[in-house]
Amino acid sequence: MLFDLPDPDTLYAALLARNESFDGQAFVCVSTTGVFCRLTCPARKPKRENCTFFPTIGQCIEAGFRPCKRCHPLQAAALADPTIAALLQELDKRPYLRWSEDHVAKLGYDLSTVRRSFKRQFGMTFLEMARQRRIREGFETLALGGKVITAQHEASFDSASAFRAAFARLLGKSPAELQSDKLLRATWIPTPLGDMIAVSSRNHLHLLEFVDRKGLPAELKKLERNSKEGIGIGTMPPSEQAAAELAEYFAARSARFLTPLAAPASAFTQHVWDALRQIPAGETRSYSDIARQIGHPAATRAVARANGANQIAIMIPCHRVIGADGSLTGYGGGLWRKQRLIEIERDLKKVTCSASTVID
Incomplete structure (x- = not known):
């Protein structure tokens, strides 16, 4: 898990020094390039705010990053296991194959x-790696305004039906349904913890979720039912503002979000969400804390819902x-992301406190 690694500053110092002590035990994902590297990579070093560290290659890939072509982070695992080396070579030779x-x-x-070897080295299976690589390429094409047929080819799918099926499994709708002339439009926002999808109207952000969240298709269907025209694809001003604010957040510079939100819900749910937004970055609360704060101390389960x-x-x-015991509880984006978000905000709080001390 990421939180078992040394602190990010230690890892960043190791990256700058090309310290071989962490080689193979930690990898750096660079948000500005979309690639992940070994800490001994000879490439020009990225800025600290653009770096996120993971303990496995699988987590880097799942977060949406591609392997660096200079330090070849997959190579060490390939050298350690001839089976992995051979299959990675086959994957490069036949990127258009729909592997089974x-x-x-x-x-x-x-x-x-094969399954055990890839899980041990990368945290994911060979088939998951091949599928992740192909789907991401197709999504990138669509996000840049490419046609569905172009996205299908970029994603190396043998047929349009296969690409539609893969797309539908993730987003609950086919790529052709995401037109560019809708009042609500979806776009992709890359982050150090993986791609997010943002759905906005011209004036408000309606949804912001990690692409691999299991409940995302159902959330999109619900949002579509409540809209008059359905959901298209493309950027809107709130999504652009959200992307800029998220970049500041992941760089540990600001946890202030001013993007206008459209989040219709019951009065009780709105009270809960308002209470969530009042929790200072770098701090946590329990469900019972929130229940007491909104004046319903017995409504812990309702707060959780x-x-x-x-x-x-x-x-x-x-x-x-x-x-209530301080343990992490369920999170749709995955507990590893929840842990990392808490860590980012604790780092941000330290920076904020240090700045305040200097000013005082």
């Missing part, structure tokens, strides 16, 4: 052995709510 277990078996490999119903991640900070 049959393909792996026909190459003469034992499926369970309202917390889970939030569909504007980070800006309505449901990640700041933890168990």
